Amino acid sequence: MDFDWRPEEAEFRHDLKTFLEAELPEDFDAFSLEPPEQKKFSKAFAAKLAERRWLTPAWPREYGGLEQSAWQQLILSEEMVAHGEPRTAQYMCVNWVGPALILAGTEEQKQYHLQRISRGDVVWCQGFSEPGAGSDLAALRTKATWDGSEYVISGEKIWTSYADTADYCFLLARTDPEASKHNGISIFLVPTDAPGVTISEIPSIFAPGTFNQCVFDDVRAPESWRLGPDSGGWPIIRKLLVNERVGVARFRRASSTLDHVAKAALEAGLLDDPIICEAVAKAQAACDAARVLIYRVVDERAKGQAPDLTAYVYRVATIRAEKAVYEAALQVEGSGGLLKGSYGAAQFGHALASGVATGTLEMQLNLIARDVIGAAPR
Known part of the structure; x- marks a missing residue:
């Protein structure tokens, strides 16, 4: 294997x-901005990327991309995360909303939505989790009932990031209540300003x-809003969830935070403490393990x-790396690591979200066990 770029x-x-x-201030963090300010900034910044086709470089040229390799896609993610992820919600559009449209969209859907995403002038949110369907996504209850000429969508989604500023929702709804659990699910591209x-x-x-709650109260959706075949959304979602799990190089941000923590420990003369040394070393090893695993995913x-399977293992490693960096920050900063503006406080949010977003740690472990041991027949 060639380990060089x-x-x-390069x-x-x-x-x-x-x-x-040249474009960003030092130590920039887009997620520290208020939602309206964040949306305004990310759209302006995404437009600059789009001018260079760097917003969607892995996409086909006909949809605004450069047809770059999976490795260049990783490089983009690494550098964006290392510089405070100035794309914010745009990374979701690029990593899996757009690829879903390329995979299953009609020509009309592709021409309209992919053009907007590649220009960076649209924000999407993800209508997946529900009060009774979080990690078990296939248990969703939001329904879309065919009513002669269009669907009628009713249900509730929760924990929906970016929904308050999103233009569209990538929504999952059950269109066949009689089908088995993982069947009967359809995908809808719903404008967030739609009535209901x-x-x-x-x-x-x-x-x-x-976090936001999205309620769909008899929302009337024309067939043109459906992505892919009726009740055929699950195979599309399963394929694209891999993109979501590895689309953000979280290990890079965690590793950057750890660098700051280690520097603070050095300046404070704390690296003679074996407990602090062990915490920092464990965190570094965890970040390095996550990096190796995401590189394996990209190689595949x-x-x-x-x-x-590799994506599930990487996700587990990332969750553990985020937690290890948080624990190292607390060891170095002590009670000060609980205060706003500290490395510990900043890392706490990332560590907590990492263990829940795109599926909990326990769910990832169950998926690994299912792939290794074998799933029971349904």
């Missing part, structure tokens, strides 16, 4: 870093707008393989 990959990283360092859609914030310890993807 190819010349075009050049892409250099050009991207040069651009980011109500979005309200769910208060939390995180920044305002982090570059070879045309479906990296389902």
